[in-house]
Amino acid sequence: MTWDDFRLAFLDWSIVVQAWPILQSGLIQTLLLSAMTVPLGILGGMIFAVLSRSQNPWIRLPAGAWVDVFRALPPLVLLIFLYAGLPFAGLDLGPWGAVALGFFLNTGAYYAEILRAGLESVPRGQAEAARALGMRPLPIFFLVVLPQAVRNVLPDLVSNTLEVVKLTSIASVVALPELLFQARQAQSVTYNATPIVAAAVAYFILLWPVVRLLSRLENQRIAGRR
Template sequence: MDSLIQNFFNLEVYAAVLPHLLAGLWTTIWLSALVIPLGAAAGLLLALGLTQSRRRWLRWTIIAYIDFFRAFPPLVLLILVYFGGPFLGLELGKVTAVALAFVLNNASYYAEVFRAGLQGVAKGQMEAARCTGLTQLQAIRLVLIPQAVRNVFPDLVGNGIEIVKLTSIASVVAMPELMRAARDAQSLVYNPSPVMLAALMYLALLWPLTRWLGRLEQRRARR
């Protein structure tokens, strides 16, 4: 038991590495705040193209995109974007490469969530909106999208939680997020306690969101 505490719950090590891990936590937070809205916006555009467009080639292109990036490992995608870019003449910074890889990956998941929400809105809603004099774009923006978001809001929150955890893969390009900071600290103190502290910080950050997600899902089930 003492060995377990010394190696994973060493308070002296926690105190020594806490400032370094807090800096990594801040990077995780602002990185998530960057890639989640971008991925959601891209996913919404894909879902609108899939459900509203009459062009068959466009719908099949979007379907192929969604299927490909949902099946492609995000870690491999990040490595290809960051390390493969120079071979194509593209020198991408760490933040740009991480944001691009995350958006490409997350847009496919958000697209499926939004597609379900858009298809869950009764067709009569759009017809009624058009009858009031709204253009198609106005009807989509003011009537269709708000109802679709409300239908799948718990799923959007759940996807956002998964993205926050997925930011840990940014460490492969030396992005100083929380997990990278924990591994660097571990190599300095020769003790795995920093990794455990990082896990506890993830838990403290995401547990309230997880509880909120549970309440949202209960409300949706009651409706």
């Protein structure tokens, strides 16, 4: 294959111009999907991180089992089950519903484990000191314990968020028109691989600042241990 053949097959940006309306709609869907799944995952993670630290075994053990199950279950399998399996039981979530629930269950389990480690890293004396000052349990948790816990595991939270955004690309298997799905549609119309390359470039531009932020946080954590 000559350079011209390679360029026309993979780097023909005139194809990108033609397919841009399709790619743009996919990019918007990816941004919306990320804006939905990250908060859902953090919310689920926070709930189950707290439940998994309960003194009551009837709460702690089911919460820990939930985290283990959905960390072990491949997200693609879970997504296909929710989208294509539940309708047989009379529950049709649709693409957005299946993705929202699937990502809540899967990513929430990973966030839960990270946040649980963060909560356990905060010395008990912090909460006891706040209690001695007359603070109530909820303010103690949200104003004293949680900020310290998040700071202690911030690089891990950012790293997991990066993975969640990349994971949104599997939404294409349930025909949700995110960036990869639309790039494949454009490829099928133009008979050219350039839209797929354009989608890869868009993911890089979207995620590269997060990668740099993660590197800085990791360097700060390493420097703090010295």
